[in-house]
Every structure is written in structure tokens, then in C-alpha cells.
Amino acid sequence: MFLEKGVWLLSSGKTDNLLSIRQALRHELSPLTRSLKNTDGMAVARYWLWLTAGAAALSAIFWALHVWRLNFGSVFSAWDTLFSWNAYAESWAANRFPNLNGSYPQLVSANWSLSYLLTGNVKIQLFNTLLPPLFFLWIFLMLFDLGFQNRESSYFIAAIIARYMMKKLAGDQLFNGYMDVPAACMVLLTLYTFLKGSQRDAEGQRQALILGCLFAAGAGATKQAGLIAVALAPFLIRSWLPEGVKTISRRAMAGTALLCCGVLLPWYLMSFFNALVFSDHDRLIDAGIIRFNQRYEWSHKFYSVRQMLENMLLCCCSARWLCRYQRKSGCRFSLPAGQSC
Numbered sequence: 001m002f003l004e005k006g007v008w009l010l011s012s013g014k015t016d017n018l019l020s021i022r023q024a025l026r027h028e029l030s031p032l033t034r035s036l037k038n039t040d041g042m043a044v045a046r047y048w049l050w051l052t053a054g055a056a057a058l059s060a061i062f063w064a065l066h067v068w069r070l071n072f073g074s075v076f077s078a079w080d081t082l083f084s085w086n087a088y089a090e091s092w093a094a095n096r097f098p099n100l101n102g103s104y105p106q107l108v109s110a111n112w113s114l115s116y117l118l119t120g121n122v123k124i125q126l127f128n129t130l131l132p133p134l135f136f137l138w139i140f141l142m143l144f145d146l147g148f149q150n151r152e153s154s155y156f157i158a159a160i161i162a163r164y165m166m167k168k169l170a171g172d173q174l175f176n177g178y179m180d181v182p183a184a185c186m187v188l189l190t191l192y193t194f195l196k197g198s199q200r201d202a203e204g205q206r207q208a209l210i211l212g213c214l215f216a217a218g219a220g221a222t223k224q225a226g227l228i229a230v231a232l233a234p235f236l237i238r239s240w241l242p243e244g245v246k247t248i249s250r251r252a253m254a255g256t257a258l259l260c261c262g263v264l265l266p267w268y269l270m271s272f273f274n275a276l277v278f279s280d281h282d283r284l285i286d287a288g289i290i291r292f293n294q295r296y297e298w299s300h301k302f303y304s305v306r307q308m309l310e311n312m313l314l315c316c317c318s319a320r321w322l323c324r325y326q327r328k329s330g331c332r333f334s335l336p337a338g339q340s341c
Helices: 002-012 016-037 041-070 079-093 105-117 132-150 153-175 180-197 202-222 224-240 242-247 248-277 282-297 297-329
Strands: none
Touching: 041 132, 041 153, 079 105, 105 248, 132 153, 132 297, 180 224, 202 224, 202 242, 202 248, 224 242, 224 248
16 A cells, blocks of 8 residues: 555655655554554554564465475375375376275376376376475465455464474475375365355355355365365355355255265265275285274274364363453454554
8 A cells, every 4th residue: 555655656746756755655654653552552462463473474375385396306205195196196197997995086186197198108297296285385375365354363373383283294295295285275265265255245255155165075075084164164154154145046056066066976976886896906905904903903092082182172272262361351363443454
């Protein structure tokens, strides 16, 4: 806003030198400084929290770009990627149905096969290895946009936490084609679409409803964990897009549901029918998995229970602390409604 007015002043000939430009900018900035001086300390603290967290979220975006740049010339090296996801892509490129072990959807693998068809060589993995880091970048971009547009520090803090978790949990596997981050990105894209649509009129909410449902189906077609977006979509639509629900017709709703089923169901139906036909290789793999699970059955159960309890404890403590902190201090992790950014 300040830059636009400065350019307008220059083009209109109302400024003759740099001193007059500085005075004009100081005049434009004075309402913001006066509003910060006249507000209470908590509002100023919220503003600086928003500004600091926003800078940290912006650094996460540049970090994702740096990771993407480092991925040039790399190849897949992880076990699941080499013998599952990339192997499925090679099967699609050879015009064959992949030999699946488990109900793994094939949306990303089918898209990877396109680069193999265009290059004519399944050994050229340059284009496919450049795709996984982009999902990290899109997550940070969506969180930053929500925090900037809504003036909410919580989205910036979420981007900071996401960056920390990606570096600590993924580590060197950032470059490999695991489907966990793409599925998380598609789920967040569904929420992002609903949140952006909730700020629009009835027509905008109707469009966000249709797009969000398609993105939820895409999340489920990326990996099984993405089905959580499909399960949550009806409740989120009722809560966040009430005007869109009122304006959309039953025919359009049925067409949207049919289109989502067309995106989602073929992958799981293919996995289901493929599981009915077992080869000797499949029986050997299944026997090895069953034997491994029997040997480490109780350790897996204890680990799953411990992980579930830790996550529940973290969520309960976070929700309890946020509610108590907001009630005592009145801090909403957002800028005041009338304060300019």
C-alpha cells in the first residue's frame, strides 16, 4: 500500500526530491505508529508476535525452496519408493497394472509414469524426484497465506512447527517419494479451500464446496491416510460453508459426489480385485509380513499404544492451555480487527 502511493506520488509530479518522498512515506506510516502507541500492551504484543512468527514462516518457505534446489540430479533411494511407489510407476509406464501388496492408491504413481513415457526411459528420475519437495513448499505457502490474510499468528506458528517436524522426522528422506507428505498436503489443501471459501459470498462458498470435495477425493487417492479428509468434509462443509450448502442444488451435489467417487473408488477397487489373485511371489511376501508381525506383535502394540497416548496427551494439554490462556489474557493470537497490516 505504501509503495503504491509512493509510485502514485512520483507519477503525479507531487514530489520533487527524495526528501519529499520520505516525508510522504512518514505521513503514510504515522497512522500505524499512532495506533500502536494508543493501543494496550497486549495488542502491541500480538502485533509483534504476528510479525515475528510471519518472518519465521517466510523463512520456512525459503528453506523449502532450498531443499527443492538441492534435489536436482538426485535419485530415489528409499525402500518403499524403490520397490513400491516407483515400481508401480514403472508398471504403469509399461502399460501394465502394478502388482500391489496392500490397498495402496495409485494417483501419484500413475502421474510419475507420465515422465517415463515422455522421456522413454524409466531410469531417468529427474522430474519425479523434483516433485516431493514441492509438497513441502505448498504446505508452507498455504499456512503463510492463511496467517497473512486472516492476521492470525497461529497459522505462522503451525508453519514453524511443520518445518521442525519435517526436518526431524523426515530428515534425509525429504528427497524420497514417500506419500505421507503429499497426502498431508492434499488434506491441508481441502481445509485451505474450505477456509478461503468461508470468507466469500454464497457463490464463492458453493465453488469452494465443489473444489474442496474434489481435493478431499484426491487426498484419499494419494494414500489411505488421506481418507480422513473425505470423512471430515461433510462436517466442515456444514460448519464453514452454510451459504454454499443453501445455494447448491441437489443435482449439483449429486454430480459432485459422483465425480469424487470417480476420482477415489477406481484405485481401491483395483487394489481389491488385484488382491484376489495371488502369485507365488505375493504369497512369499505375505508370509514374511505375517511372520514378522507375529514375532514383534507385542512390541508393535506397546509402541502403538504409547504413541497414541502421547498424541492424546499433547492434544489435550495444548487445547487446555490455549483455552485457559485465552480466558485469562484475552490473547487470540491475532491482530486487532481494525489494525492495518
